Amino acid sequence: MASTPNGLARIETHGAKKKHENGICHDDSSAPVRAQTIDELHSLQRKRSAPTTPIKDGASSPFAAALSEEERQRQQLQSISASLASLTRETGPKVVRGDPARKGEAAAKGAPSPHPQPVHHHHPHVTPTIAVSDSSLKFTHVLYNLSPAGIITHDMCVSDTFLVGCGRAELYEQAIKYEKGSFITSTGALATLSGAKTGRSPRDKRIVKDEAAAQELWWGKGSPNIEMDEHTFLTNRERAVDYLNSLDKVFVNDQFLNWDTENRIKVRIISARAYHSLFMHNMCIRPTEEELEEFGTPDFTIYNAGQFPCNRYTHYMTSSTSVDINLARREMVILGTQYAGEMKKGLFGVMHYLMPRRGILSLHSGCNMGKQGDVALFFGLSGTGKTTLSTDHNRLLIGDDEHCWSDTGVSNIEGGCYAKCIDLSQEKEPDIWNAIKFGTVLENVVFDEHTREVDYTDKSVTENTRAAYPIEYIPNAKIPCVGPHPKNVILLACDAFGVLPPVSKLNLPQTMYHFISGYTALVAGTEDGIKEPQATFSACFGAAFIMLHPTKYAAMLAEKMQKYGATGWLVNTGWSGGRYGVGKRIRLPYTRKIIDAIHSGELLTANYKKTEVFGLEIPTEIDGVPSEILDPINTWTDKGAYKETLLKLAGLFKKNFEVFANYKIGGDSSLTDKILAAGPNF
Numbered sequence: 001m002a003s004t005p006n007g008l009a010r011i012e013t014h015g016a017k018k019k020h021e022n023g024i025c026h027d028d029s030s031a032p033v034r035a036q037t038i039d040e041l042h043s044l045q046r047k048r049s050a051p052t053t054p055i056k057d058g059a060s061s062p063f064a065a066a067l068s069e070e071e072r073q074r075q076q077l078q079s080i081s082a083s084l085a086s087l088t089r090e091t092g093p094k095v096v097r098g099d100p101a102r103k104g105e106a107a108a109k110g111a112p113s114p115h116p117q118p119v120h121h122h123h124p125h126v127t128p129t130i131a132v133s134d135s136s137l138k139f140t141h142v143l144y145n146l147s148p149a150g151i152i153t154h155d156m157c158v159s160d161t162f163l164v165g166c167g168r169a170e171l172y173e174q175a176i177k178y179e180k181g182s183f184i185t186s187t188g189a190l191a192t193l194s195g196a197k198t199g200r201s202p203r204d205k206r207i208v209k210d211e212a213a214a215q216e217l218w219w220g221k222g223s224p225n226i227e228m229d230e231h232t233f234l235t236n237r238e239r240a241v242d243y244l245n246s247l248d249k250v251f252v253n254d255q256f257l258n259w260d261t262e263n264r265i266k267v268r269i270i271s272a273r274a275y276h277s278l279f280m281h282n283m284c285i286r287p288t289e290e291e292l293e294e295f296g297t298p299d300f301t302i303y304n305a306g307q308f309p310c311n312r313y314t315h316y317m318t319s320s321t322s323v324d325i326n327l328a329r330r331e332m333v334i335l336g337t338q339y340a341g342e343m344k345k346g347l348f349g350v351m352h353y354l355m356p357r358r359g360i361l362s363l364h365s366g367c368n369m370g371k372q373g374d375v376a377l378f379f380g381l382s383g384t385g386k387t388t389l390s391t392d393h394n395r396l397l398i399g400d401d402e403h404c405w406s407d408t409g410v411s412n413i414e415g416g417c418y419a420k421c422i423d424l425s426q427e428k429e430p431d432i433w434n435a436i437k438f439g440t441v442l443e444n445v446v447f448d449e450h451t452r453e454v455d456y457t458d459k460s461v462t463e464n465t466r467a468a469y470p471i472e473y474i475p476n477a478k479i480p481c482v483g484p485h486p487k488n489v490i491l492l493a494c495d496a497f498g499v500l501p502p503v504s505k506l507n508l509p510q511t512m513y514h515f516i517s518g519y520t521a522l523v524a525g526t527e528d529g530i531k532e533p534q535a536t537f538s539a540c541f542g543a544a545f546i547m548l549h550p551t552k553y554a555a556m557l558a559e560k561m562q563k564y565g566a567t568g569w570l571v572n573t574g575w576s577g578g579r580y581g582v583g584k585r586i587r588l589p590y591t592r593k594i595i596d597a598i599h600s601g602e603l604l605t606a607n608y609k610k611t612e613v614f615g616l617e618i619p620t621e622i623d624g625v626p627s628e629i630l631d632p633i634n635t636w637t638d639k640g641a642y643k644e645t646l647l648k649l650a651g652l653f654k655k656n657f658e659v660f661a662n663y664k665i666g667g668d669s670s671l672t673d674k675i676l677a678a679g680p681n682f
């Protein structure tokens, strides 16, 4: 850690530098923003254009927060107040629903006196009690599920007016009024900045290692789970809760995860920013009015303190950012990062713990369904094409990122999509383009100061620009987001080495080998002049989110694929014609043709040949795709360089897989042997 002139360790708001061992990288978090100050960050967002007329601050207008059904409200406020209660105090905050601008009115109506349930927890430390302090006397205005979505049916969604009517408007107003960097783009999306962090901070994630967690979870080398103790969790929790309580207002979302209603999880998200509330409103499943009324106690609660940092002198803290999960308490605390993806992916981690206990496999995958009911899963690390390829005009979208596979079929965990939008084009990705409208959160994009037209090619703030929209914004979304058992399991890799074939058919052991490996090779920070592809291996195509040992998920996948007769495929959405710098990324229309041929069954009956080293079965012909690109060796002019690069990548695969060689996968040890043999041979 670097030190400052006064000898103190410097606070690393940007997170520690990534460690690359042997050319392998194990996390796929993005680079920090290049701005040094907040003003610099804000100036990146807006492109100057002539003429420069000054933009006036919008005059504040009172908005109509509907106060209805006194009793329901009282109960909701009570349960929110209990959620916001610090553990050391006798009482929680006095909460009032609505906008603080209407403070007088709301308070005059009489705030409910909350009686939070006592929270029992066991740790050896004596917790000081503050029965009454100024903070426990304070009112916090709670903006609770500001925008009930109502029941949105597929047909109704086509009408924009309905969506406007169901009102994400209040959150827009809150964001624009109070959160610097919030703007409405020319298509009506809410553009916002996530601050210094424009990606997740996997190195700042901590999991409470109590006795149960020590036994059940995956710890040690390769695991994303870095331990913390219960006491430290409570310290951070109290810090977040105190910060939230100190604000004039907080946002509370009560929502669901998992469209499989039998296995639905109720989540409460308490946050400081309208941006975060709208983001989760879009990304989680929106309850109906009735469901909200009967919501009761959440199964899991997030305290998101956003920009407010952790105390870096706290045990286990290595920076001012901390994302902490406590499974026993069913709580997550976020300090020192405003990147909204932490909430989404934090909950995904929780699902990776809860679902396998019920025999349900949780998956970092996209999912869509043909008109005939054939379901495909799209696995892949960040940026490999899950969202792009599952969003397919000819098929129904079940979801773009997080799914469950149970005995009854597949279900989406979320209620929205989170698309990368760097270089987004209307022509290539029309459905995503059109989803960026009123209600959609657009993170870290750059737009024209006056026209508010977004320049999707601009990476000034970050390369990880994102759009979060409700799944109904995709015209052919399948609502409810469930489907039958998958027929095809497509593993996506963006191979910047350019040696993996555009498509290969996998047998079951190969599917498992590549699933456990979880390979991709993106090209890191182009402007830093790094031209070397960086191989990333992330078990189960999502090591950052899994809680149990990868072989547990792999065994479940093998069992399900076998039972329901699904076919595995490896699709390279990366380079062709040479490695990064020489070749080019395979054209999206070709990848779409390849995917079409998988869906239609055309590829099941094609002619195949086997590749050297990786032993992959590649088709010799595909309708609409030039045959010569199907075998990468044809596209490289320097055959020697091809062979060398192929062996280099094979070596990295081998090295990565060493740690799994001692594990048995499932009950069938012959499968384990076959999986070990299914990797590259050279």
Ligand SMILES: Nc1ncnc2c1ncn2[C@@H]1O[C@H](COP(=O)(O)OP(=O)(O)OP(=O)(O)O)[C@@H](O)[C@H]1O
Pocket (backbone or CB within 6 Å): 380, 381, 382, 383, 384, 385, 386, 387, 388, 389, 400, 401, 418, 419, 420, 421, 422, 423, 424, 573, 574, 585, 586, 587, 588, 589, 591
């Ligand atoms: N041949 C191709 N196939 C798929 N995507 C491509 C291709 N060529 C370029 N792209 C671009 O690559 C990106 C794929 O990103 P996408 O949002 O689909 O990633 P993802 O797998 O969903 O990642 P995350 O888990 O981070 O959301 C898109 O910006 C897409 O336009």
Ligand SMILES: O=C([O-])CC(=O)C(=O)O
Pocket (backbone or CB within 6 Å): 199, 200, 341, 342, 344, 345, 381, 382, 401, 418
């Ligand atoms: O979670 C995020 O920040 C984006 C995402 O989908 C991923 O990285 O897999």
Ligand SMILES: [Ca+2]
Pocket (backbone or CB within 6 Å): 386, 387, 388, 400, 401, 418, 419, 420
């Ligand atoms: Ca995605």
Ligand SMILES: [Mn+2]
Pocket (backbone or CB within 6 Å): 364, 382, 401
């Ligand atoms: Mn993802």
